Amino acid sequence: MESIRVGIVADPAAPTVIARRLTDLSPLDGRDAWDITVVSEPFTTGSEDVDTAVGRLQDHARRQDWDLVVGLTELPLHDHEGRHLLVESDPQRQAAVLSLPALGGLRMQTRARRAVRSLVSDMADPSTRTEHQTTLPRLRGRWRLLSGMVLANRPWLLVPGLKSALVAALATGAVATVNSTVWLLASSLSWWRLVVATIASIALVVAWLIIDGELWDRPDDDSPRARERSRLYNASTVVTLLVGMLICYAALYVVNLAWAFFVLDSDVISSSVNAPVGHSDLFVLTWFVASAATVGGGLGSGLESDEAIRAAAYSKREQDRRDRLARAGDR
Template sequence: MKRIQVGLVADPASPTEIACLLSDLEPLNGEDREGWDIEVVSEPFTVGSEDVETAMARLREHAGQHEWDIVIGLTELPFRGEHDGRYLLVKTDPQQRTAVLSLPALGGFGIRSRARHAVRALVSGMAENTQNRPSEPLLRFTSRWRLLVGMVLANRPWLLVPGLKSALVAALATGAVATVNSTAWQLAGSLSPWRLIVATIASIALVVAWLVIDGELWDRPDDNSAEAKERSLLYNTSTLVTLSIGVTICYLALYVVNLAWALFVLDPAVMGGYLHATLGYGDLFVLTWFVASAATVGGALGSGLESDEAIRAAAYSKREEERRSRLADERA
């Protein structure tokens, strides 16, 4: 029997990486005895549009060009249903044997195994005889919170720090200077734990706000419709969560580096004699806590040396970065 020809059209970067891992998919025992031949094409089929129908039409064009029996698109773009506004995990057209899968809607955790399961189910379902199937598209929905988690993980917040090299250098320089400054020792010793906690939260919030403003990361609705406002709310929430996680990771990294530096170069007894106070190595942990907050703010100033493109590249997935750049060009 002729093997079923399956095309996976994936947006660049992460969707393409996931699609390549699915190229060896085969039907489970007892299903589709013909077998599958899977071809992966890296193509930004969602570029310039956030409409699921447009994406489906582009996928059908690819299927015709490559003579595929089934075509499935993988994207990091969130889609909404036309009628009830719920977010989509999958939209399929069984008659055309076309489907689009929104990867963030899988939830982010274990996305590769979930994508593998979802694509196998889609191919198996569309490979069956569709004569008795309804002609209208079939929808599968996901929750807003699950989609938000997927969008945040797609943005890879842990890569924010290495993506902002100038900010990192400024933060490390601030921390190194503050660690050996007697005034920093006095301030750290005068602050109660709850004030240090407030300083930590304030410094992280300040950096997040600075990055949003300086990098022009705030998404604005295209129009006054409820759908556009809801979409902007989703994107802005994912941006704030992504940056908050990334800056928190930066804060913890600075704490560890500054603590190692302080333990290496400082003798609390010497500094205590200079300040006429009794100091021990336990005070170094408090000092490093205070210095990490100051260094984080210094890193925000260093981020001003980065271009807007560099900030977007550090804060967003490839698909979201392209979307933001396109919208910026349209509003210019």
């Protein structure tokens, strides 16, 4: 039985990792086996048009002598009416593009495996070779696409991407923890003021990162499609930074709490604030210190290079796109 030669062309980074775990795919109906080859290449770079991407995939198939080809991209796909797409396939040309962010932020590997198997099975079966699109629901699909883009950005990379800011925040927190004025302020704040301080500190740092790093995306033109794309990219950037800063905030809190339990004496604090202080009050003190240290550390983010900030905020696909736009602007 002759096997079907299948090519998977994947954008660099996460899509390539996912694609390389799909080489063992096989049909579920016992038909011809699949011989799968993976190529890592930014095949969507330089074009936001899905038809162009499908054409490039077909060129790959001709050069590599593949029977059919599937592209995995971090690019959000849209139809001509502006609706978000999961899949654009052209079985007549034996090519399909799968938007990984449209799979959502959870179990992406499992969902990608299921989607690619379905695409290959449909294109390999002559009786089902009809062109089709898989459209996401407008509201729920938008959130699903956004969560997938945030996952592709890997917000946890913001922590090593802001080394200088974290060092500045830790230094600020260490000094503030042993300051009697900070003790007085922390003891006088109600829980809702502490919540507001937390939200405000994280929001300020996120705003500073966006402004200082010039992370805000602007539409290529005045078309509704371009504006919608920019809104989507900007939303993913903001959510990515918020998640990354929440991780940083939690890390600061844990470190400052350990520092407070190590160096502070409840009796000393009690005499300073003229009120009894227990170990539970150190959690409140650390909460306030973490908010103040977050703002102080945010200033240190200016010491980081733009590349470090953008690497933490953008997926590889978005970095390629923004670099292309920057080069076009310079010309």
